[in-house]
Amino acid sequence: MLTSERGAWALMWLAIAACTPYLVLKLLWLSGQTIGIRGASGVAEMADSRHVVGNVVTVGLELCAIVLAAALSSGWGRRLPAAVVVLPMWVATGLLAPIALGLAVGLAVQGAAGGSPIPADQGLYGWVFALVYGGFAALGTCLALLFIRYARARWPQVRAHAVPRTPAAVVAAAVVGCYGVALCAWSVGGTAWGGPAGFTTAAQRTTLAATGVLTLVGVIAVFRPWIAGRWRLVAVWIGTSVSVLAGPTHVLLSNKAQPGPVLLVSAVAAAVAGAMLTRAVLRARPQEHRTALAPTPQV
Numbered sequence: 263m264l265t266s267e268r269g270a271w272a273l274m275w276l277a278i279a280a281c282t283p284y285l286v287l288k289l290l291w292l293s294g295q296t297i298g299i300r301g302a303s304g305v306a307e308m309a310d311s312r313h314v315v316g317n318v319v320t321v322g323l324e325l326c327a328i329v330l331a332a333a334l335s336s337g338w339g340r341r342l343p344a345a346v347v348v349l350p351m352w353v354a355t356g357l358l359a360p361i362a363l364g365l366a367v368g369l370a371v372q373g374a375a376g377g378s379p380i381p382a383d384q385g386l387y388g389w390v391f392a393l394v395y396g397g398f399a400a401l402g403t404c405l406a407l408l409f410i411r412y413a414r415a416r417w418p419q420v421r422a423h424a425v426p427r428t429p430a431a432v433v434a435a436a437v438v439g440c441y442g443v444a445l446c447a448w449s450v451g452g453t454a455w456g457g458p459a460g461f462t463t464a465a466q467r468t469t470l471a472a473t474g475v476l477t478l479v480g481v482i483a484v485f486r487p488w489i490a491g492r493w494r495l496v497a498v499w500i501g502t503s504v505s506v507l508a509g510p511t512h513v514l515l516s517n518k519a520q521p522g523p524v525l526l527v528s529a530v531a532a533a534v535a536g537a538m539l540t541r542a543v544l545r546a547r548p549q550e551h552r553t554a555l556a557p558t559p560q561v
Contacts, residue, residue, distance in 0.1 A: 273404045288321045356505075361395060380463065431542040436535075439477075
């Protein structure tokens with residue numbers, strides 16, 4: 263079973279396996295290799311400073327994900343300060359949840375719509391996208407299962423809690439909600455409605471819609487107690503992390519690093535509002551939650 267020690271170790275190794283092809287590919291590109299890159303323009307683009315920095319950063323993120331998977335599956339991970347585990351997992355959720363959901367649903371939508379899920383004008387071969395995004399989805403799934411097991415063992419008493427409707431929290435929720443609606447709209451209108459460039463296929467548009475839905479569900483869950491206990495906690499966790507990280511990610515990955523003004527303003531506003539909403543959720547947590555998040559003493 264996945265809840266056993268053996269299951270946790272299996273998930274850890276699956277997470278490492280999901281990261282390895284991506285890491286190898288990035289290291290090859292950083293060393294000047296052109297595997298998976300299509301055409302002279304693609305080679306030139308991969309060698310520019312923006313892509314080099316991006317490759318270095320993403321290699322670092324993948325290595326952090328491997329360490330996180332090891333911490334979530336090992337006894338020493340339970341003795342770490344809560345923030346050392348929770349913050350990286352929250353960031354990983356914001357980056358990977360839209361991909362995991364969007365890829366699964368997007369491929370089904372693309373299958374119904376016909377055509378390729380990969381844009382024809384990209385500088386990378388199709389197998390690169392399959393390897394990278396398939397790996398992201400697998401990594402996100404493994405980390406999620408590991409964290410659920412970890413959190414249940416370390417913080418069994420933590421539950422969703424009420425968040426006061428302060429003016430700041432309400433305004434932040436409204437901004438994040440508008441951003442979620444905008445993402446859903448961009449999945450239909452694309453750049454014509456101010457959305458991020460490069461999302462042209464049905465699968466890619468579905469990922470935008472999935473990001474918007476995750477954001478909206480998270481905002482609703484913050485103030486709506488009728489969403490059942492732990493499901494509410496999960497929804498708030500995913501929604502706040504996606505709201506903070508989705509916008510900056512779209513800006514950084516925008517076509518030729520030239521995001522439109524609508525996208526740029528929306529991304530900044532959503533990230534700030536998402537951070538404010540996250541702060542409101544954390545400040546409202548009861549005292550027993552604060553005590554529970556202390557490091558587990560070593561026996």
